[in-house]
Structures are given as C-alpha cells and as structure tokens.
Amino acid sequence: MLEARHLEELLAGKPSSLAAPETRKTVAPAAVAPAAATNRQPTQVAVSIQGPLPKPHGAYNFRNWNANHTVFEAKTAYIKDYLAAFFGVNQRLVIEETPLPDSVYNLFAEAPTNQLFELQTRFVEMLRTNLGLSVELTNRELDVYEMTLVSTNVPGLRSNLKTGGGGQISGGFRLRGATMDSVASFFEIYSDKPVVNETEASGRWGVEVEWKLSDPELLPEQLDNAVWRFFQTNKSANASYPLPAGLRDRVSSNELELLKSEMARPQEHQFEPDFDRVIKAAREQAGLEIKPARRRLPVVVVRAGQPQGSDSTPRD
Numbered sequence: 001m002l003e004a005r006h007l008e009e010l011l012a013g014k015p016s017s018l019a020a021p022e023t024r025k026t027v028a029p030a031a032v033a034p035a036a037a038t039n040r041q042p043t044q045v046a047v048s049i050q051g052p053l054p055k056p057h058g059a060y061n062f063r064n065w066n067a068n069h070t071v072f073e074a075k076t077a078y079i080k081d082y083l084a085a086f087f088g089v090n091q092r093l094v095i096e097e098t099p100l101p102d103s104v105y106n107l108f109a110e111a112p113t114n115q116l117f118e119l120q121t122r123f124v125e126m127l128r129t130n131l132g133l134s135v136e137l138t139n140r141e142l143d144v145y146e147m148t149l150v151s152t153n154v155p156g157l158r159s160n161l162k163t164g165g166g167g168q169i170s171g172g173f174r175l176r177g178a179t180m181d182s183v184a185s186f187f188e189i190y191s192d193k194p195v196v197n198e199t200e201a202s203g204r205w206g207v208e209v210e211w212k213l214s215d216p217e218l219l220p221e222q223l224d225n226a227v228w229r230f231f232q233t234n235k236s237a238n239a240s241y242p243l244p245a246g247l248r249d250r251v252s253s254n255e256l257e258l259l260k261s262e263m264a265r266p267q268e269h270q271f272e273p274d275f276d277r278v279i280k281a282a283r284e285q286a287g288l289e290i291k292p293a294r295r296r297l298p299v300v301v302v303r304a305g306q307p308q309g310s311d312s313t314p315r316d
Contacts, residue, residue, distance in 0.1 A: 017170040042070050042110040047122045049130055051105030060104060069116070074107040079131070079302075082107055086123060087137065087300050090185070092194045095140070098133065098304040128305070136301045144295045145191055147184050149199040151287035160206035171217065171273070172210030172281065183207050187290060190278050192269075196295055199288070211281035214274040216262050223259065224250040231263050 006018040053076055063074035063085040074082035079100045084091040086109070111119035127133045165176035173186050183205065184197040220228065227247050243256065251259070262270045282288040 017168070041068070042112055045111040045115050045118050045122055047107075047109045047119070047126045049105055049107045049126060052101065052103035053105060055104055063107075068113065070110060070113055072107075072109045074105065076104040076106065078102075078104055079133075083135065083300050083302065087120075089298055089300055090188070090194055092188065093142075093297060093299045095299050095301045098302055100133075100302060132304060134303045134305055136303070138299060138301060139296050140299050141294055141296050142194065142299075144193050144293055144297070145187070145195045145290050146198050146293035146295075147180075147187065147195055147282075148289045148291075149180075149201050149287060150283070150289045154285060154287040156208040156285035157287050158206045160204050163204060169210070171213045172208070174209075175205070175207045177204040178207060179204060183286075183288070187278065187282065187288075190273050191275055193292075194295075194297070195290065196293070196297075207286050209278075209281050209285050211273060211277040214272070214277065215258060216271045217273050219255065219258055219262065220271055223255065227251045227259075231259060 002018060006016045010016050056076060060076035061078055061081055063072075063077045063082045065072050065085070072086055074085065077085075080091060080094050080096070082105070083094050086107075109119055109123055124135045127135055160177045163177040166174045166178070168186075168189070175183065175186065178186075180197045180199045180201045184195040186207075188195040224247075227243075227250050230244070230247060243251070279290045282290050
C-alpha cells in the first residue's frame, strides 16, 4: 500500500494519507502480541498491568485475544483501546464518565475457558485497585448510524472471497475481502457516532468508496510547509495567535482562519470529511444506505472509583 506520495507527504512535514494500522482497523501479523498469538490452554486465572509507560517512537497500541479466547495481551496500549478489545466492543462504546489518562500500559490476562467470567471480575478489580477506575458493563440507548444494503448494482461493491487487504486512501477507502462489519467500522472512522451493520449481508466483499474532499481535508496538502510546521510545533495556536512575519505572506486569510479553527478541535476530529458527502458516496458507489437511528447497545462505562448505587460486576 505504500506509495511515493506517502513518503513525499512525510518529507514535507504533512500528515501521510497512508493510515496507521490501528486507524485502518486491520490487524497486521506484526501487531499480534506474542503471548496472545499462541493457542495454549492456561491453567489458572492471572491478570497483570504495567505502566504508565513512555510512548515508543515506533508502532504501539497493540492488543489481541488468542484464537481460543483464553489469553489477552496489550502492548503499550491506551486504556480505552484495551478496554474495547478486552470486552469485545467498539471503541466508541467505551464511555468515559471519568476522562481516561493519555498514557499507555502493558496488560496481560489469561484464564481457562471455563473461568472467563472470573477473568472479567479479576480484570475489573485490577483496574479499580491499580488505576482507581471503576468499570461497568451495561446497555444504553444511543444515537447511531444504521448501515443497510439497498443495491448491489453499483460500481464500488462486489463479492470477494479472498480475505484481507486494502485500507484508507485520500478521500475514501478500498477494501478487499471484508465483512460488512469491517465496512461499517471504516465508515465509522469518519463519523461522530457508532455505525451499526444492518445489511444482513454475509460473506466477504470488495468495497471502493471515494468522496469529494472537504476544505479541512484539503488544507494540509495545500498549505505551505513552513506554515504547517509552525502550527504543528505550536499546539496552543488559536484565532488570536500571531503568525511570524516571515510566514504571513505564505498563507491566505481564509486558509489561516480554517487552520486555526481545525487546530483548536480535538486531534481525532481535525481535518475531517463532510460526513454528508461520505453518506452520498456510500449510497451511490457501494449501494450502502447510512441513516441516523437509535439503538440499545452494550457499553463499557468507566468512572472514578466505585459507582454509587450500582453493581460493577461484569456480565457475560
């Protein structure tokens, strides 16, 4: 998937349009934690955590269950991400009633197949004891997007039995041999709500979707490199932040205001597409309708300490 333009973007100090593995939500072989990659049968229930740890310069935030679902391991992973992976829910369904720290940890958990409930209980207790976090598994009514299949006579959707491959591209994504659950998760990258797969389409699919880039999406590629680097190294820049004299003639007033507006947003929501354009492309190119809906979904609620008046014991 690596192309010359991806390297050119990095050399210019701009974000690469080649997504990181965890953003693409595909699991590369190297991302599987060594212990979790084995299918050995544990003989006891064990849970441990290490951290906070310094963030490495290379890849991190790996987490995985082994094939038998008896060994779980996270390597230099964020709390929210390993909670989602451990309990098998979407990351957007980990609800932070207490803001989680921006730190990474190593985590290991194992249990025989007949003691997985005990493993969940131990896991929750460890988080309370070591990190002062109370975790509750419950259900909540949430605003979501519902994805349905309305047409297969479209250019961007085809049956594809070969597994894996593909990922994000500038203004879209291409997948080969993906399940509809995976397709929904890719649309979710660009939305502010969970995307629920209601297509009832089994098997694997090839999907190609591209939309017209929004002004925020286009901005990093259009900016002068020096202006981009200035804002990357001055994260506190806002609408009143003075731009050095040598840079003022390298950026238009419209670009500057848009850039300051985007940099003031949370990092995960900077330079996003117009989701209405994503919805239109999904319908026209892949025959997938994405509409707002309400759903009662399993969630993981994280609080500080023991929740008042509730039972934090996890359920199967």
